Structures are given as structure tokens and as C-alpha cells.
Amino acid sequence: MERDRSITIKIVLLILCLSNNLEIFAQYPYFNSGQQADAFTLLGESRSGLVTYSKNGIKLLDAQNQYSGVYLNDLSFTTEKGFILEFEFGLDIGRMEEDKYGDGIGMVLFDAAESNPSLGDKGGALGYAHTQKYSGVHTAGFTKGIFGLGLDLYGNYKNRIRGGSEIRNGITEIKDGNFVVLRGPYNPSNPYEGYPVLFAIGTRKNTNLYLNRSTGQAISKQKGFVGQRFSLRSAVMNAKPGDIGYRKIRIAFVPGQDDYTRQQGFFIFVDIINGIYNSSIIKNYFVPKSGSIKYKEELIQGLQTSEIKNLGLTIPTTMKMGFTGATGAASIRAHIRNISLSLPFSPVVQDIVIPDVIYDRPFVSKPLYSAIGYDSNVYSVLNPPSESILFLDLSSFRFKVFDDKTKSYVVNTDPFKLEVPKVGTFTYDTDTGEVTFVPVEGYRGSSYTFYYDIKNKRPATGVDISTEEYRSTTASVTLNFTDEIPLYRNPPLLVNKGVNKVQ
Missing domain, CATH: 2.60.40 (Immunoglobulin-like)
Incomplete structure (x- = not known):
């Protein structure tokens, strides 16, 4: 009897192991149209019923002073072989402030070990970055966030902020909007630090800013963006492939070794299809699998307004994905849809x-x-x-x-x-x-x-x-x-x- 029970337990454990392996294997390639709520967990919204699911995808925003986020609750994906994430987005009606719509939307990658994530701050933080307050009531960034890719319509997601009650690190004080911005990881020792801007690339103007991870200083380069200039806001809610208002973003993390530092890590590529054109936002931006990032953190107290910090970086073996959005006085209606996940060097097929x-x-x-x-x-x-x-x-x-x-x-x-x-x-x-x-x-x-x-x-x-x-x-x-x-x-x-x- 005891022997039979032992055999049964071993068989059950074997089936569970095989099932888990199959579950991971089956995730590549992955697709979700964003038309049904089943796979998503709501993180927060500025009013009940703001986030909806329809043939247009997931609506994150539609008016001023809103704040929302969702994540794919059952989709944990491995990072060992790298990954490619794609989604379509539609940014149309809204209210302008200083000739800009805002604030924008973001895609968040966070540690899959976190079972109960919370959004970062509102407004220009796009639900990913942290914000310090003069009042002392600070707002932490996205829980165990590793990367936050922002479609920064207004321009504050990339910026250093020291106005009003907000204090937040950034890479520039340029007020222009229409930037693709990647922020890095959280600080496990301090929830009100970290999330540094790694790069900010303008889609309308030739402004390309990068973080020198060794010094913490910003680097401005004329070269970077390659392709047809465009606005992130296409003024179309749900364009078809080939239409002028069509927008689709692709971000790839490709594993490899940096030829200069000899470190193992990931080369990051970002492309956006706008209309019939494919614009290369950035290519071969390297981040190590494990290492450190120096960046400039804004301070509240003291004569100094900023300080170079040394932030540890360890890319988890598994991550999850979410989407965030925020508006303030400037607003936008935002939809995302047709989310896909695939491995680098899978065949590239185009519509x-x-x-x-x-x-x-x-x-x-x-x-x-x-x-x-x-x-x-x-x-x-x-x-x-x-x-x-x-x-x-x-x-x-x-x-x-x-x-x-x-x-x-x-x-x-x-x-x-x-x-x-x-x-x-x-x-x-x-x-x-x-x-x-x-x-x-x-x-x-x-x-x-x-x-x-x-x-x-x-x-x-x-x-x-x-x-x-x-x-x-x-x-x-x-x-x-x-x-x-x-x-x-x-x-x-x-x-x-x-x-x-x-x-």
C-alpha cells in the first residue's frame, strides 16, 4: 500500500513538472488581442469603469486627470533566450496643454516573483516611476519594476522634475513631447529612488539622449533614430495595417556579449511602425544581466539638488508584463491591442x-x-x-x-x-x-x-x-x-x- 502511494506521488509530481514545462514552452509565441478582460488584472484607475475591453483593445485613458494600469496575470515568461514584445496602440482625442497632449502610456516589465504589484506615480511618472514630495509623503515606483518603456507624449516622463510638489529624476529638462523613453529598475533598498531614464529618443525632432551608466551623466547624440519622423498620437483610434494612422511598437531584448566590456547581457532594439514606415528608434543599446547603473537622483534636502547614485541591476529569470497610462491637464484617449510575445530569431513576418x-x-x-x-x-x-x-x-x-x-x-x-x-x-x-x-x-x-x-x-x-x-x-x-x-x-x-x- 505504502509503495503504491509512493509511486502515485512520484507520477503526480512528474506530471506537474511536465505540465509546468509545457506551460512555459507554450508561451512562445504568445498573442492576446486585448478584447477580453479574462487574462488581465486591474492595477488601478481614476474612476470606476475607465478601463474597458472591446474590438479596439484595452482602453486605458479617455480624459483629464486619469491614472490606470493592467497586467497579464498568468503570463510569466523566461528571459534566458531573450524576448520580443509587440503591441499596437491608438492615441486620438484629447486636450492640449502648452500645445501638447499628455501624458502618455507605458509598457512595464516587472519581476514575476511579485504577486501583488502596485502602480508607480500619476501624471508624468506614467504609473512606473517614483515621485518624492516636499511634504514627505512620497509615492513609490512600480513594484519590482525592471523596465518601463514610455510613449511620452507630453515630455515629463523623460524629464528631471523639481516643480510644485514633485521631485523626480530624469535625463533632461527639454520640454518637448513625443519621446520614446526607457526607464530602468527599482531600488530594492529605497522605494523612492531608482527607475532611472536609460534613454529618451525623440520621434518628431532629432533629440537622442542616453545615460552613461559608468558616470551617471546624460549623453546627447545626433545619431540614433533612423526612419520616417512621426507623432506618437496618430489621431486614429483603431487603424488597420497600412493605414496612415497605424501605430505598432516592437521592443526586443536579444541576449549576447558586449564586444567592449565583455559582459553578458541584452541588446535592446525598439522599432515603431507608423503608417507604412518602420522607424528604428534605437538599436544595440546594451544592458548587463547583472551589474550596476550610475545615475543622478534628485534630492529634497541639503544644498545639493542631485547626487550620483549607484543602482544594482539584476534581470530576473522570469518577468511579467503590464500596461499603464496617465493624464493631467493635458489628456489623450489611449488604446492598446494585439499584444504578442516571441523569441528573438523566430522568423520575421510582416503584414x-x-x-x-x-x-x-x-x-x-x-x-x-x-x-x-x-x-x-x-x-x-x-x-x-x-x-x-x-x-x-x-x-x-x-x-x-x-x-x-x-x-x-x-x-x-x-x-x-x-x-x-x-x-x-x-x-x-x-x-x-x-x-x-x-x-x-x-x-x-x-x-x-x-x-x-x-x-x-x-x-x-x-x-x-x-x-x-x-x-x-x-x-x-x-x-x-x-x-x-x-x-x-x-x-x-x-x-x-x-x-x-x-x-
């Missing part, structure tokens, strides 16, 4: 729009027109992995459809054939990577969008990056139909069109 497809005849498209695969996941600045369409496993292609019940993309019953009632049939060729569309008789829709994902080929040596956890995120291909036979066919329109250097 494309194909114009001038004739209604009543078969059409052959190349959904992989802009896709690339990789031959390795070992990264360094001087020797990055090779990328090519030739590294894609064409046989791993899968048609996907949007499940209206779960508000997510699921694999079609037949991964190579998609039959759409009253529209037509899409058939994928595993040899060529092409998709043939045959419309039903009399079809007269203006457009139709299908979805897919794909994997890398297995490399000859090294880590196997052809596994399911390295599968790509879901991409869309939109066919725009016409009656007229074009004199010549325009190429597919890449939503991520590539970069042009603009100062």
Missing part, C-alpha cells in the same frame, strides 16, 4: 497589402514576400546571425483564422487550404511558398485578409531554432480588389516598408 487584385479570376500571391528566417540565435554586434527567406521552412506554413469567441488567432483545420464561404478558396504551395486564391462566382468584396505563421529550417549546427517555441508571430496578407485590369501591377505594399534616414 502586407496587395493592390489591384481582379475580382473574377484566380490570383497568385507571395505572402512570404517580406518574411525572413535565421540560421542561428547567437548574436553579437559585429557578427549577427544571417537572415534570408531561404532559411524559412516552407512546409511549416499554417493558415490561421481569428476566433471570435477567444478573440485570438487559431490554426485553420487544414493548414494549407483555407475555404471562406462567399469569398473563395486560398491554397498554399509548400514547394513555392505561393498562395493561390480562387474567388467564388460573383464575389464583389472590396478586400479580404488572411493570416499565417511559419518556422525556421533546422540549422545544421547549434541551437535548434526550428521548434514550435521559435515559430513566428501571426502576419496578415490583405488583397484589395478592383474591376479594372491594371496596365502594370504594383508590388505588395509592406506595412513595414523599410527605413529612410531622416534627421
Whole structure:
């Protein structure tokens, strides 16, 4: 009896271990449309019912003097292999103050060991940073926050603040808005210090500021941003890929070794798709896995107004993700949606729009027109992995459809054939990577969008990056139909069109 009980316990423990491993494995790639509240925990809001979930995604803000946040309660992800986070955002109606909307929204990464996180301060702190007060009643930053990526509309998230009752560290006193700002980790010894600005990059003007982690001083560089200049606020609540008002941000943490310091850590990349353009906000910004950051902390008492502090940095093995937003006298309506999580060196797939497809005849498209695969996941600045369409496993292609019940993309019953009632049939060729569309008789829709994902080929040596956890995120291909036979066919329109250097 005792022996049977022991065997049973061992089997149960084995199942639990396997289940836990499968749970972690299944998180890459991850997708959440933001249309349902199920996966999110509310952190705070300035009035009841402010945060809502709809086809437009998660509404965080819609008026003045608001403050809100949510996080994905069941999504803990490992950092060992790095990660890529993407989400779409829509910033539209609002009130201007000093010709600026505000304050902005943020994405927060925090230690997954924290089971009950709290928001940071309101206003320009965007729910992530701390604020000290002359009254002595300080506000701590986001609980065990490691990184806070802010879309800083008004400009105070990046700034040193010593006005009114607020005192907060920053990297500049430039009043301009429209900055992408990354703040770093909390101070475990003092909840009213830390969260330093690591970089602040202007999307409208050529202003690029970086923290020198060795000295605590700000560095201003003319080079950094590469791409089409744009405003974070697109004035559209829910634009489609390819529309002028479309906004999507991608932040990648790629593990590797810094060629200069020989430290192990992560190279940070941030890109924003604005309309049909992809703008590179920052690339190869290095943070160590474990080390220290010197930064300038603002002080309340004494003759000095600031002091160089030495802040320890240890990136946790697992993290969680949340989203925050805040407004003051200046305001904005803010939505986020279509949140995805994938591994670096998963295939890169991009949404494309194909114009001038004739209604009543078969059409052959190349959904992989802009896709690339990789031959390795070992990264360094001087020797990055090779990328090519030739590294894609064409046989791993899968048609996907949007499940209206779960508000997510699921694999079609037949991964190579998609039959759409009253529209037509899409058939994928595993040899060529092409998709043939045959419309039903009399079809007269203006457009139709299908979805897919794909994997890398297995490399000859090294880590196997052809596994399911390295599968790509879901991409869309939109066919725009016409009656007229074009004199010549325009190429597919890449939503991520590539970069042009603009100062």
C-alpha cells in the first residue's frame, strides 16, 4: 500500500513538472488581442469603469486627470533566450496643454516573483516611476519594476522634475513631447529612488539622449533614430495595417556579449511602425544581466539638488508584463491591442497589402514576400546571425483564422487550404511558398485578409531554432480588389516598408 502511494506521488509530481514545462514552452509565441478582460488584472484607475475591453483593445485613458494600469496575470515568461514584445496602440482625442497632449502610456516589465504589484506615480511618472514630495509623503515606483518603456507624449516622463510638489529624476529638462523613453529598475533598498531614464529618443525632432551608466551623466547624440519622423498620437483610434494612422511598437531584448566590456547581457532594439514606415528608434543599446547603473537622483534636502547614485541591476529569470497610462491637464484617449510575445530569431513576418487584385479570376500571391528566417540565435554586434527567406521552412506554413469567441488567432483545420464561404478558396504551395486564391462566382468584396505563421529550417549546427517555441508571430496578407485590369501591377505594399534616414 505504502509503495503504491509512493509511486502515485512520484507520477503526480512528474506530471506537474511536465505540465509546468509545457506551460512555459507554450508561451512562445504568445498573442492576446486585448478584447477580453479574462487574462488581465486591474492595477488601478481614476474612476470606476475607465478601463474597458472591446474590438479596439484595452482602453486605458479617455480624459483629464486619469491614472490606470493592467497586467497579464498568468503570463510569466523566461528571459534566458531573450524576448520580443509587440503591441499596437491608438492615441486620438484629447486636450492640449502648452500645445501638447499628455501624458502618455507605458509598457512595464516587472519581476514575476511579485504577486501583488502596485502602480508607480500619476501624471508624468506614467504609473512606473517614483515621485518624492516636499511634504514627505512620497509615492513609490512600480513594484519590482525592471523596465518601463514610455510613449511620452507630453515630455515629463523623460524629464528631471523639481516643480510644485514633485521631485523626480530624469535625463533632461527639454520640454518637448513625443519621446520614446526607457526607464530602468527599482531600488530594492529605497522605494523612492531608482527607475532611472536609460534613454529618451525623440520621434518628431532629432533629440537622442542616453545615460552613461559608468558616470551617471546624460549623453546627447545626433545619431540614433533612423526612419520616417512621426507623432506618437496618430489621431486614429483603431487603424488597420497600412493605414496612415497605424501605430505598432516592437521592443526586443536579444541576449549576447558586449564586444567592449565583455559582459553578458541584452541588446535592446525598439522599432515603431507608423503608417507604412518602420522607424528604428534605437538599436544595440546594451544592458548587463547583472551589474550596476550610475545615475543622478534628485534630492529634497541639503544644498545639493542631485547626487550620483549607484543602482544594482539584476534581470530576473522570469518577468511579467503590464500596461499603464496617465493624464493631467493635458489628456489623450489611449488604446492598446494585439499584444504578442516571441523569441528573438523566430522568423520575421510582416503584414502586407496587395493592390489591384481582379475580382473574377484566380490570383497568385507571395505572402512570404517580406518574411525572413535565421540560421542561428547567437548574436553579437559585429557578427549577427544571417537572415534570408531561404532559411524559412516552407512546409511549416499554417493558415490561421481569428476566433471570435477567444478573440485570438487559431490554426485553420487544414493548414494549407483555407475555404471562406462567399469569398473563395486560398491554397498554399509548400514547394513555392505561393498562395493561390480562387474567388467564388460573383464575389464583389472590396478586400479580404488572411493570416499565417511559419518556422525556421533546422540549422545544421547549434541551437535548434526550428521548434514550435521559435515559430513566428501571426502576419496578415490583405488583397484589395478592383474591376479594372491594371496596365502594370504594383508590388505588395509592406506595412513595414523599410527605413529612410531622416534627421
